[in-house]
């Protein structure tokens with residue numbers, strides 16, 4: 637089943653996948669255990685001629701235990717998941733390493749607009765370039781995206797980078813990733829945002845160093 641996950645080309649992808657696996661095994665185990673028990677009870681206590689069902693009040697402690705015990709188990713497992721994922725959450729979602737490249741990404745119905753700061757590395761200057769749906773980044777570098785929304789809520793999703801972040805109008809939300817393998821990866825919008833949502837798709841181009849320089853030379857000739 638884990639073979640269904642898209643290829644992982646992110647430095648923190650392994651951490652995300654390990655949490656994913658952890659939750660999957662916990663939920664999977666209890667799904668099989670409870671459904672197995674349900675089927676066992678259906679067969680074991682099925683209607684038989686001459687056997688009358690007992691009358692239960694359901695108000696003493698031994699019966700309340702059927703609710704309280706699962707409650708405690710769920711709580712403990714939930715906290716266990718929380719503790720295990722706290723470090724990963726902090727690493728991926730809080731702050732992040734110092735970026736090598738910063739790109740602004742604006743979601744609007746139904747496109748991703750990438751704004752590159754150009755050779756001066758600053759936004760709001762003459763060499764800024766806006767490109768629709770094409771995000772070009774160097775491999776093995778820390779890339780920070782500043783996510784903005786023009787209309788409704790979108791979700792910036794990089795499946796192969798194990799990154800998903802809501803894009804909220806009125807806010808500039810920073811996210812980061814570091815790709816480990818050159819290639820072309822899809823950027824779907826992962827939040828139903830209107831009629832054209834399913835077609836709202838960009839591409840992430842992860843370039844090896846030489847190709848990235850080549851791309852930058854074409855974008856900013858003479859720099």
Ligand SMILES: [Cu+2]
Pocket residue numbers: 790791825826827828829830833834836
């Ligand atoms: Cu959408």
